Amino acid sequence: MGFIIDATLIAFLALIAIAALRRKQLFGMVMLSGAFSLVAATLFVVLDAVDVAFTEAAVGAGISTVLALATLSLVPAEEKPHSIAIVPAVLALATGLLLSVAVSDLPEFGAADAPIHNHVAPEFIIGSEEKIGVPNVVTSVLASYRGYDTLGETVVVFTAAIAVLLIIGGWTRRETEITESTEDDHAG
Template sequence: MQSIIGMVLMTLLAVVMIGIIRLRNLFAVVIFGGIYSLLMVGLLLVLDAVDVAMTEAAVGGGLSTVLMLSVLYSTKEEEIRLVRMRAFPLFFMVVTGVLIFATWDLLPLAIADLPSHTHVSAYYLDNSLKDTGVPNVVTSVLASYRGYDTLGEVTVIFAAGIAVLVLLQGSRIAKKKVSRSDSISGSDSVSGLE
């Protein structure tokens, strides 16, 4: 039953992706991106990743969409139609074919005895309650066993925040300069008229 739900959600993801490729109106593209995130949240729930699903719903479906819409407010909404090199679609089809061929060598899914499930993950599942006292293993790994990863992640967010502030500050300084030179030239022309 779960696998059928997962397959239906995956097919819908592919349909939404084709819609995003074909649409030219950027507002519609951003809203389709929100739909894509919602379907992805459902798929993550089927895959037992509840913490990831919550974060994706809040950050991918909510925050990213709001950011994109606020940028669209200040730019044009319509994408221009351009003819680009014809060889590229063929190239992407070949890449798709090669990669799908390569997936036949990937791990089979859903088997508990694979090396990826028996090494360090099994240790986390066995010992996290003893070591940290938190029943949610994802939380204990994120905040305790791999706390330095999270520290690095916070550093990345801090750096990104500073970068955004500097970029938008630059635009404000440029605007001030323009308005000042406008007022100077305006006073010049007034004095010239006199």
């Protein structure tokens, strides 16, 4: 049963991605990418990552769609039509094939004896109860065990905000010209 839900959702995800990328109208494409994020969030719930699903639903389907729509109101609404590019398609397929070969070496999906589950994760799960006393293991790992990491991520978000404010937050040169010229008019 779990497999069917999982497989259906992830196939759905691929279909939405194809539909989004085939769109010539950018508005439709952005809305489909919002739907893509929402289905991805559902899939994260199925894969037991509730915190990640929460974030993806709020960020991917919410904020990033809003930002994309704001951008769309300033750029042309349609993409320039062009045919399928051969070289990038071959490159993408080759990368996919290479990864498929690599994936066949990965442990089976859901296997409890995979190396990833036997190194530090049990320590985190036991420690979260005994040393930190926080039932949500994700929170205790995020804020305590990997506190340095999260500090770095917060600083990245901070830096990105400063960068956006520097790029589009201020006035353009054209604006200052207009205000100067109107001031001249008043003086004259």
